């Protein structure tokens with residue numbers, strides 16, 4: 432069975448105080464959330480520990496936004512798997528397009544981070560997606576296939592979530608057609624050895640398009656940026672119809 436995973440990616444937003452305020456407002460929405468939906472919040476590193484302490488009932492899982500491949504070492508600015516699991520983090524986003532675009536992340540480093548995440552007991556959410564230029568040039572299928580192939584070398588597909596995030600749809604309000612997202616996600620699935628990997632869609636997911644997105648048969652959840660920052664809108668998203 433494929434699990435439904437609804438994850439919020441807070442990027443570089445929210446202090447500890449703001450994170451706790453969000454949680455207070457968000458908690459009541461969870462009363463209506465069906466048990467078979469995994470709800471994940473990927474907060475900045477600085478908010479993880481305090482969020483973890485405030486979520487003792489475990490209805491919301493915590494995620495980080497990156498992880499290094501070594502357990503410890505001279506890697507200024509990085510964070511390791513054991514540092515995250517120690518404070519109760521369960522998931523980690525790996526290979527987000529903003530990391531690839533602005534911080535030099537490559538398929539090779541993404542692959543190393545994925546393997547390390549699994550080694551230290553975290554479930555990675557691997558992000559893949561094409562640029563507008565690549566889409567217009569008819570390269571979407573080959574770009575995605577290539578990312579999946581390179582990123583997943585020696586990665587355990589039993590402990591993995593994938594997010595298809597067309598880069599042109601991120602933060603733009605320009606959501607990918609749901610049928611098209613469904614088609615690309617089907618292609619990704621056809622490349623996997625484990626057909627039960629949960630594959631999310633990400634890119635301008637909002638309260639007003641979530642129902643249509645989740646109605647698609649191949650889509651097992653969403654990775655939500657902007658709309659996960661307000662309790663009201665993320666509450667509507669986790670409680671999609």
Ligand code: PGA
Nearest residue numbers: 601602634635655656657
């Ligand atoms: P968005 O971001 O929902 O704001 O488009 C999605 C993401 O970057 O994961």
